[in-house]
Amino acid sequence: MAKYIVKRIISAIITIWFIMTLTFILMNSIPGDPMSMGKALQPEVEAAVRAKYGLDKPLIEQYLTYLKNYTHGDFGVSFQKIGLTTNRIIADGFPYSLKIGGWSSLFIIVAGIGFGIISALKQNKIPDRVMMIVSTLGATVPSFVFATLFLYVFNRKLGWVPSFGAGTWKHYIGPVLCIGMFSLAYVTRLTRTSVLDVLQQDYIRTARAKGLSEGVVIIKHALRNALIPVVTYLGPMIASLITGSFVVEKVFGIAGIGSLFTTSITNRDYTLIMGITVFFGIFIVIATLIVDVLYVFIDPRIKYD
Amino acid sequence: MENIKMSPDMWTPLEKHEKDAEKVSRQSLTFWQDAKRRLKENKVAMVSLVAIVIVILACVFVPMFYPITFEDQILDFANIGIMMDIYEIDGSYFYMNGEYYLIDVAPDGTLLKKHPLVKDDTTNKRYIYDFNGQEVIVDYSPYFNAKVEYMNLEKKAKKDSSIDLTEAKFNLDNAKKVEIKAGDEVLNSIDRVHNKTYILGTDNLGRDMFVRILHGGRISLIVGFVAAFVNLIIGVLYGGIAGYIGGKADNIMMRIVDVISAIPTLLYVILLMVVMGNGMMPIIIALSITYWLSMARLVRGQVLGLKEQEFVLAAQSLGASTKRIMLRHLVPNMMGPIMVSATMQIPSAIFTEAFLSFVGLGVSAPQASWGSLCNDALLTYMTYPYQLFLPALAISITILAFNLFSDGLRDALDPKQRK
Numbered sequence: 148m149a150k151y152i153v154k155r156i157i158s159a160i161i162t163i164w165f166i167m168t169l170t171f172i173l174m175n176s177i178p179g180d181p182m183s184m185g186k187a188l189q190p191e192v193e194a195a196v197r198a199k200y201g202l203d204k205p206l207i208e209q210y211l212t213y214l215k216n217y218t219h220g221d222f223g224v225s226f227q228k229i230g231l232t233t234n235r236i237i238a239d240g241f242p243y244s245l246k247i248g249g250w251s252s253l254f255i256i257v258a259g260i261g262f263g264i265i266s267a268l269k270q271n272k273i274p275d276r277v278m279m280i281v282s283t284l285g286a287t288v289p290s291f292v293f294a295t296l297f298l299y300v301f302n303r304k305l306g307w308v309p310s311f312g313a314g315t316w317k318h319y320i321g322p323v324l325c326i327g328m329f330s331l332a333y334v335t336r337l338t339r340t341s342v343l344d345v346l347q348q349d350y351i352r353t354a355r356a357k358g359l360s361e362g363v364v365i366i367k368h369a370l371r372n373a374l375i376p377v378v379t380y381l382g383p384m385i386a387s388l389i390t391g392s393f394v395v396e397k398v399f400g401i402a403g404i405g406s407l408f409t410t411s412i413t414n415r416d417y418t419l420i421m422g423i424t425v426f427f428g429i430f431i432v433i434a435t436l437i438v439d440v441l442y443v444f445i446d447p448r449i450k451y452d
Numbered sequence: 453m454e455n456i457k458m459s460p461d462m463w464t465p466l467e468k469h470e471k472d473a474e475k476v477s478r479q480s481l482t483f484w485q486d487a488k489r490r491l492k493e494n495k496v497a498m499v500s501l502v503a504i505v506i507v508i509l510a511c512v513f514v515p516m517f518y519p520i521t522f523e524d525q526i527l528d529f530a531n532i533g534i535m536m537d538i539y540e541i542d543g544s545y546f547y548m549n550g551e552y553y554l555i556d557v558a559p560d561g562t563l564l565k566k567h568p569l570v571k572d573d574t575t576n577k578r579y580i581y582d583f584n585g586q587e588v589i590v591d592y593s594p595y596f597n598a599k600v601e602y603m604n605l606e607k608k609a610k611k612d613s614s615i616d617l618t619e620a621k622f623n624l625d626n627a628k629k630v631e632i633k634a635g636d637e638v639l640n641s642i643d644r645v646h647n648k649t650y651i652l653g654t655d656n657l658g659r660d661m662f663v664r665i666l667h668g669g670r671i672s673l674i675v676g677f678v679a680a681f682v683n684l685i686i687g688v689l690y691g692g693i694a695g696y697i698g699g700k701a702d703n704i705m706m707r708i709v710d711v712i713s714a715i716p717t718l719l720y721v722i723l724l725m726v727v728m729g730n731g732m733m734p735i736i737i738a739l740s741i742t743y744w745l746s747m748a749r750l751v752r753g754q755v756l757g758l759k760e761q762e763f764v765l766a767a768q769s770l771g772a773s774t775k776r777i778m779l780r781h782l783v784p785n786m787m788g789p790i791m792v793s794a795t796m797q798i799p800s801a802i803f804t805e806a807f808l809s810f811v812g813l814g815v816s817a818p819q820a821s822w823g824s825l826c827n828d829a830l831l832t833y834m835t836y837p838y839q840l841f842l843p844a845l846a847i848s849i850t851i852l853a854f855n856l857f858s859d860g861l862r863d864a865l866d867p868k869q870r871k
Contacts, residue, residue: 159714162711162715165711173723283855283856287852287855288844288848289851291807291810291830295841298834299837306622397810397830409811412811420726435714
């Protein structure tokens with residue numbers, strides 16, 4: 148098992164290196180360079196600026212500096228706003244995003260597993276049908292539609308929630324629901340299938356035959372095994388939360404890292420795009436790594452070597 | 453045991469219909485006929501298929517014959533909704549748009565022209581019009597005053613955090629906006645009619661929403677289909693080669709897939725779009741080169757299972773080339789799962805395109821896709837919700853139809869379900 152974990156960590160490091168290299172290659176293949184975007188500069192000024200940002204050096208040297216800076220936690224500076232760094236953006240925006248992401252995860256896990264269990268136990272009855280319809284819609288309606296619809300109904304028509312910003316807890320209801328919708332649908336379906344599958348196993352029949360109450364059978368015997376596949380989804384879920392944050396933060400006007408990222412895309416601020424992409428990449432890889440390692444402890448049936 | 457008594461009438465020939473009783477009456481079906489039959493029995497899947505066909509046909513053909521193109525714009529007719537409240541004065545009919553300008557209409561809802569403004573009285577917050585000598589005043593001061601009041605409250609709220617603006621904002625949004633007066637008499641709308649000129653209204657530049665949604669549908673569907681098709685080609689080739697050759701090559705090829713799949717794909721689609729610039733082709737390229745991984749894995753798995761079977765051995769011993777075995781023997785045998793996976797990729801490509809357009813990386817104006825239409829409408833959706841919700845509805849219906857159809861296709865092609 149230790150061997151598996153070490154192997155997993157090494158592959159995560161390789162992936163991160165791959166992400167960084169790919170990002171570097173892509174960003175350097177954009178036609179033109181940062182100097183050719185604004186108005187023409189005097190040659191000596193341009194040379195000075197190039198020297199400041201290290202653009203006068205050969206590409207391979209730039210690449211090595213880039214790797215060195217990033218591994219030391221320096222994600223670069225903006226080419227458009229003087230003094231703005233990626234680290235600053237991460238420090239400003241990430242707390243909001245993390246808060247939304249954290250509550251969304253909680254919402255997805257609690258509601259998704261709950262709904263999944265209910266619809267599995269009431270298979271093909273009305274609660275099951277309703278939940279399957281809701282979860283189909285959840286996977287069908289794009290999050291920006293859901294977010295705007297939410298604002299339109301609950302802000303404009305009913306006036307229950309504020310429309311903009313991230314001040315009070317009321318501000319978070321919309322973003323959490325909207326980001327959670329897509330994954331909620333997935334977790335509900337996954338839990339439902341998995342519970343249905345487990346309920347047909349022999350050990351459940353054995354547990355029932357022993358005369359255990361239905362509650363004990365479900366909670367102690369069925370759920371513990373049924374939830375193992377659900378854990379695997381947690382990794383991809385983090386990635387979907389991040390992409391969800393791009394849209395939801397834009398609609399709800401929250402200055403989280405997602406909306407700062409979309410702004411830097413609109414502004415074509417290439418160094419910021421690069422820095423935030425790598426940051427997201429590393430974040431997702433590490434999150435997936437943690438889920439994978441946890442999985443080893445959760446599921447004793449699988450022997451890793 | 454009793455002895456069976458034999459009698460001569462037991463030995464007469466059978467009647468014809470009695471002979472047929474033992475015959476297999478069900479026609480023997482091939483795999484595809486069987487799948488087709490099962491798909492036809494699935495009502496949800498068939499309804500979805502019909503919906504998909506209607507959407508495709510509408511998007512392809514209607515813009516060809518529609519009198520208005522997706523680029524035609526009449527700024528005077530901007531932001532006009534589907535339903536219009538019309539007013540009447542002295543036998544002439546007019547409609548007031550969201551900016552309180554009056555537009556002449558026919559009683560049936562056909563838009564005629566913008567009514568010429570006599571005076572823009574900014575001090576008293578009103579517009580003055582002339583209808584055949586009768587003065588009509590559009591007084592927008594009620595809302596203006598309410599807004600001023602709200603802004604004062606907002607200023608106070610900045611200092612005093614106990615003031616809750618939500619309710620005040622709500623009241624403001626629902627305040628009476630404007631009054632239309634002819635002389636001293638307040639005019640009320642006489643009728644609510646359908647917009648005859650633009651059946652789904654216009655956008656903020658006075659372009660027809662109906663045609664723009666259909667045109668946007670073309671782009672979204674092209675992106676969906678082409679991306680799914682290219683993924684299919686790359687996935688089948690890559691997975692097929694890895695699975696068929698096996699050994700070291702397979703190992704290396706699949707490790708590459710593992711590494712690529714560990715990186716968050718959408719980030720790379722975004723990055724590729726930043727590099728290549730906006731437009732339909734970049735989206736297709738970006739989606740094509742990132743989304744083939746699952747197809748490659750699926751095909752490799754299938755090939756690994758199939759290549760050990762006797763028919764491949766038979767083909768090999770008859771001297772068939774690798775290419776022939778791949779295309780003639782292996783691919784047709786795994787068409788089922790491939791097709792299911794490809795149909796599932798279409799909605800996901802449409803989804804991603806909508807997402808990209810929404811974050812500002814999609815097709816650029818005057819082109820439109822469903823996602824970019826939603827993005828354009830985002831700033832004003834509180835005032836003109838139809839501009840956002842109509843394209844959103846189009847995306848949702850299409851994706852729902854594709855999802856349900858691919859579910860049905862999966863059930864139909866699953867041999868475990870064969871009865």
